[in-house]
Amino acid sequence: MQELLTITRAARLAGVSRSELQRHIHDGELETFEGKITVSNLLRLYPVIDMDSNPMLEKVKKIKLDAVKNKGKIDTALPSSTVLMSRLKEFSELLITLKFQLNQHDNLFKAIIQQVEVLQQSDNLETEINNFYQWLLEQNEQLQNNNSADNKAKLFVKDTFLRFVAAQVKFVPSGHEFFVEGSDSLLESAIRVGLKPNYGCSSGNCGSCKARLVSGDVKKTCEHDYVLSEYEKQMGYILMCSNTAITDLVIEAKEAKHPTDLPIQELRAIVKKKELLTDSLMILHLQTSQTKTLRFMAGQNIRLELESETVDYPIISCPCDGRYLQIQVKKTATDLSKKMFDDLQIGQTVLFTGPYGDFVLSSYNNPIVFIAQDEAFAPIKSLIEHAISTDTPETLYLYWLGEQYFDKLCRSWEDALDNFVYTPLTKLTELEQQLSQFLPTASDSTEFYLSGNDELEAILLNHGIHKSKIHISNF
Ligand code: FES
Incomplete structure (x- = not known):
């Protein structure tokens, strides 16, 4: 049976973006079966599997960066991440050869069965056995001399290699998929690709990101104050903001489908920066507390309250980071506008509610x-x-x-x-x-x-x- 790959995994293996594969599917150049791609169809479109293609190198770079960021947290008994990655690469080369040989032997085994079936029918057994023996010797010589690896073996090894640096996660019942890279949390990885799981603080305090692990293994990335009950633990519940994936996972998670699924939240934030774009436009950089981030969809607004006046401002930053918000402020003739431009101080705390508005992306797959x-x-x-x-x-x-x-x-x-x-x-x-x-x-x-x-x-x-x-x- 043909191995089927999800679009996300196929894009990773071919070293291209998902949007590029979507384009090929849309143009009829790449066939899908129930939304998945066969290995042979992928190889037809991308016959050269580059083991050093960008995604892998980027992952190596990211792991190195994370290693620097997390200095002190790393077990010093382990070799450095650079050494580990180099060793992994060495093993990949070996694995390609072994997988190729295994494929060859597998093919030879099938051919032997066919030859034996012919032998069974033969009237001249002695001659046929001699021929069969000669044929076996030739096959063996070919196997010994053939050191090149085929693309199927390379693809298999690249997939194995990528599983070391990134695990694939599937949300049920939605079927949404994403990769968790390095030691990123499940929550940040999901938000980064545009998913809208439940969450509140992003730091293990509120329990809103609780979800049930259906299969696979996770690892805690930080201790959390929120306490899961014994029953919840037995049922497989985890906090997505405080765990990363060790293996590929299936997780039962609640996701918002529409802006109305998001609760109106009340938050405090500190003014980090006032950035003037033009004489009448400014970006206000806000940072919420570590225990409360804004859950919103791209394209929505917040309602800022200043000295009991309120006004809606569009959020111009990505929901990938709900703690660091940027809002666009326009100078008008109102008192509040004057206060925002002239009186608001860096370090001052502001109150706001949100998110508001339904100007959000309805689909991520189309042009x-x-x-x-x-x-x-x-x-x-x-x-x-x-x-x-x-x-x-x-x-x-x-x-x-x-x-x-x-x-x-x-x-x-x-x-x-x-x-x-x-x-x-x-x-x-x-x-x-x-x-x-x-x-x-x-x-x-x-x-x-x-x-x-x-x-x-x-x-x-x-x-x-x-x-x-x-x-x-x-x-
Ligand atoms: S515990 Fe609050 S978002 Fe995870």
Whole structure:
């Protein structure tokens, strides 16, 4: 039976992004069976398995970095992470040879059975046994002289190697999958790829990230104050913020499907930095306490309270880190705006509630078009950063009309990613022109996220885009 790989694992083995494989599937170049890919189909598309391809080296680099960060926590009796990785690589080479030989012997064994079946039918047994003996000698010589390894063996070994540095986790009942790298917690790894499991403090205090381990082994990464009952332990419950994966895991976890599934949270944060973008725009960097992080979806707002006045601000950072938040603040004629720009001090504590709003990504697998106008780019920035961190959408297009105060950042995304297309524009007529060229070629599954005035939606509707594909920010 053919071995089937999930898209996540196949992308890792081929050393490409999931979005690249999604593109091949979408273009009909890669066949899937119940959402999975066969090893031979993967090898057909990527015949050369590079044992040194980027993902592995990146993991090695990350492990080295983590080792430096966690200095002091490491058992000094162990060799350094660099030495361990080098030894693993050595063993990989040996394993490739052994796996190749095993495959060869397996094939030879099948061929011998066929030969013996022929022998059984033969009338001239003595001659046939002689022929069979000669044939066996030839096969043996070929085996001795054949030292090259086939791609199947390399793929097998690369998979084994990657399992050392990253374990695959599957959430049930959703079926969502992700990798846990190094000693990252299950929670941070899940959030990084865009999943929305339950959590509260991210530090083992509240118990909100409790989930049931169905199979596999985990290891505690830190002691936690929250106490699991004996019954919960027996049932396999763990805290996802305080455990990492040792082996591939299946975990029964509750996940938010819609913004309304997220509770409105009340938090305090410290003002870490005020960063002026333009004369009238500022990014406020906030940091919540270690025991409370904001659980939100990209594209949502928080409601800040200052001297009993409240105002909603868009979060422009990624939900991958709910403790360090960035919000965009616009200067207006109100007193609160003046206080935010002039009086708010670094180190001051502010109160806020949230998250609010439902301008969130509805799907991560389809091509996505973002259209922003002036400072209404704020929620789009959060959506793009999250979409990039999930590495799932086929292609991301950004059309930004007006003043592009994050122009450098957008250009760096375009330079770094082969699935990101950035088009800065100055006039609405330019946008119409661009869209009239692009839309006829867009796939039916494309989703549109608009943040600006009503004219943006009108342009899309005029081009026949169905309303259900258009998501509008209330910025
Ligand atoms: S215990 Fe609070 S998020 Fe894990």
